Amino acid sequence: MKILSWNVRGLGRPRTVNRLKNKLRAINPRILFLMETKLSAKRMEKVRLNGGLYLGWNGNALVNLKSFSSFHIDAEIHDNENEEVWRLTGFYGNPDGRKRNESWELIKCSSQDQLRLWVVLGDFNEIFNSFEKKGGRRKSERKMSEFRTALDDYSLSDLGFVGRWYTWERGKFLTSNIRERLDRGVATFDWVNLFPNYQLEHLSHSFSDHCPILLNTISKPQNVPHNHIRHFRFEANWCLDNSFDNLIK
Template sequence: MKVMVWNVRGLGSGLAFRTLLNLKQNHNPEVLILLETKVTHVVMESFRVNLGFSGKLVMNYVGHSGGICMLWMGNISVDLLSYTQSHIDVQVVSHGLKTWRLTGFYGHPEATQRHHSWALLWCLSEVVDLPRLCVGDFNEILCNSEKEGGLERSHLLLDNFRKALNYCGLEDLGFLGPQFTWSNRRNDNQLIQEWLDRGVSTFNWNQMFPFSSVKHLDLWPSDHRSLLIEVANTRRNQGNESVRR
């Protein structure tokens, strides 16, 4: 099974749709999670139909930002557990596999408000005791080696993110491909790149799917890379191991 997550930074252009269509055709994700869609439920329904997905869950954007959408194919059984402006949490069954949780997550873009994101993670960890995969744009890094350019991040912010993941029993899945998933796309000495988008999972999810991997795909219209998570309980490609922290 394949799960794709992407902070699209707005779906209001034809280029964004063409990019999504290419991603769908090239990687065939069975679940697609889109962050910062900045479009209405009606527009997302059009995207769902044109991309060939069977089901969808949508959180509309507020003001000029936000919006989360989860799309899935017909061979996936999805039951909604909870949602906010920052997450969609579902129960998943696919290909006769055991039931597990999938959370699409968007960390608050303002550092002073990010503690609300970690409080949400804590709350989600205390309900529905199922193996869990959480993917998305956390808008934070775990250490300053996950950042290149600009000022160093405050150690307090880094510690708060680490503590949140530890409290929830979530472990980073690592990655294949380029390290940094976000860039300010500057071509001068002001270039800043960070590893903001990732997949994290619980120990029992890792046991259920021990050969899963996260791939950082190419940067296209957005300033974020899309991520492809291959959920696998058997080995497919020898030597194709994710880089883990």
């Protein structure tokens, strides 16, 4: 199953909408989570829209909506491919750094659900470590630590990625260019065990300062032996170990 998450930064212009349609035709996701659409609910179909968030899907019985707010949409996924029910949360971290802890409290409230097969996708508006940012002022170590702690406390691990390193970029010139990995997927150990061949990819983009992220729960290509597949995984916490630099060298 393909799940696309994207901070599109507005869909008010017909040209932007047409570009999005072309992208969706090429990818053909089963579930679509959009952020910062800046559209009214009347202009969306099969949707829960609040604060610019949108969740769409293909298949009437696929999604059971549980809750939503300006910063999240929570749903049960009735997956007929493996006959399991698991949880998907589309997440948008508060862009106001002073209110970022409110976002982690939202994850805390969501974590109290008993369904342990859980994946969270979206724009968290925060990074794990300083190496996930290039250019601009240094990020607050305290805020990055709070982000890591929040995910650890609720048994959510970073899913890694393939493709370009950063998911957000601003500034066309080298002196003013800033890049960060703000968009990601995190999941519980049980969810990862359910989909051991998953792949999360950072896709190219043309009309937003965020790139779309595509989660494919079953990424194994047909007619290709499994042992020929090489997915790169990187655990951000490795960089916190004092021996990491020497080990790489």
